[in-house]
Amino acid sequence: MSKPDDRTKHQPFSERIHQRLRExxxxxxxxxxxxxxxxxxxxxxxxxxxxxxxALRLLAQDGWVVVLPxxxxxxxxxxxxxLREVFHLREMLEPGxxxxxxxxxxxxxxxxxxxxxxxxxxxxxEVDVALASAASFHVRIAEMAGSARGAKIVANLVDEVTRLxxxxxxxxxxxxxxxxxxxxxxxxxxxxxxNQREAFRAxxxxxxxTDRALVAAFGVPRxxxxxxxxxxxx
Numbered sequence: 001m002s003k004p005d006d007r008t009k010h011q012p013f014s015e016r017i018h019q020r021l022r023e024x025x026x027x028x029x030x031x032x033x034x035x036x037x038x039x040x041x042x043x044x045x046x047x048x049x050x051x052x053x054x055a056l057r058l059l060a061q062d063g064w065v066v067v068l069p070x071x072x073x074x075x076x077x078x079x080x081x082x083l084r085e086v087f088h089l090r091e092m093l094e095p096g097x098x099x100x101x102x103x104x105x106x107x108x109x110x111x112x113x114x115x116x117x118x119x120x121x122x123x124x125x126e127v128d129v130a131l132a133s134a135a136s137f138h139v140r141i142a143e144m145a146g147s148a149r150g151a152k153i154v155a156n157l158v159d160e161v162t163r164l165x166x167x168x169x170x171x172x173x174x175x176x177x178x179x180x181x182x183x184x185x186x187x188x189x190x191x192x193x194x195n196q197r198e199a200f201r202a203x204x205x206x207x208x209x210t211d212r213a214l215v216a217a218f219g220v221p222r223x224x225x226x227x228x229x230x231x232x233x234x
Contacts (some may be wrong), residue, residue: 007180013051017041018058025064026159030075036065046104062156078163080218086160087211088189091204094138098187098203099196101144103153109144110192117184123176130175131162137184141191141203164214174213184207 021041024030041052056073059065065186066074111210121135135158165171176179183206190199 007168012181013045013047014054014058017045017047017055020045020083021055021059022064023063025075026058026163026166028163032075032167034075035068035072036075036117073180078160078167079099080215082160083143083164083215083218084211087207087214089209090154090157091211092155093208094141094207095200095204097145097147097150097154098191098199100146101141101193102194102196102199104144104146105194111187113144114188116140117181117188120175121181127165127172127175130172131165134175134180134184135159135162141187144191160212163215163233164218168217171217174210174217179209 014110020038022032030036036056038049038052038056041056042049045052054067056065056067056158060067060073062078068074116133116137120130120137123130123133135155138158139151139155142154165175183202186202187199
C-alpha cells in the first residue's frame with residue numbers, strides 16, 4: 001500500500017479510500033461495467049472491510065457505483081443517454097449561473113475564471129491540467145453566481161464529462177481546441193462586462209456545441225455496450 005501524503009494522512013481511512021476510488025473512476029482506471037469486491041479493495045489498501053464498505057457506500061450515494069447484492073459493486077456504466085442527461089441538466093443550470101455571475105461581477109471575481117481559462121490554454125499536452133482547469137472554470141462561475149449548492153451540482157456533472165475524456169482519449173483534441181477556448185473567452189468577457197444576456201447565450205451555445213462534439217465522439221456502439229453491461233440485461 002502506498003503511503004498517504006501530508007494532505008491525506010490525517011483523513012479517516014474511509015475518506016482516503018473514497019477519494020482514491022473516485023479518482024480511479026474519473027480517470028477510467030476503473031472502467032464502466034467493471035465489478036469490484038470488498039475483500040480485493042481491503043487487500044489493496046491494507047485495511048479491514050469496514051472503511052472499504054463505507055467508502056463504497058459514499059460512492060454509491062454519489063452514483064458512481066451500483067450495489068450488486070451478495071456479488072460486489074459495479075462501476076456505473078456510461079452511455080449516450082447518460083451523457084445527454086448530463087448536458088440537459090447543465091443547460092438548465094449553467095447559462096443562468098453565467099447570467100447571475102455577470103449581474104454580480106461588476107468586474108470582480110473575473111480574475112479567477114480568467115485564470116482557469118489561461119491555465120487550460122497553456123496546458124500543452126497535459127490533458128489532466130486542461131480538464132481540471134475547464135472544470136474549475138465552470139464551477140467558479142456557479143460560485144460567482146452565489147450558489148454553493150449549484151457549484152456542487154455543476155462539479156458532479158462536470159466530473160461525468162471528465163470521465164468521458166479519459167474513456168475516449170480522442171476527446172483530448174476537443175478540450176484543447178480553439179473552439180473550446182474561444183467559447184470560454186467569450187463567457188469571461190460577457191461576465192466581466194456585466195452583460196447578462198450575452199453571458200447566458202455564450203454559456204448555452206458553448207454547452208450545446210460541447211454536447212454535440214462529445215456525443216459524436218462517444219458513438220452508438222458504446223451505448224450498446226453499456227446496455228449489455230447492466231446486470232440482468234440480455
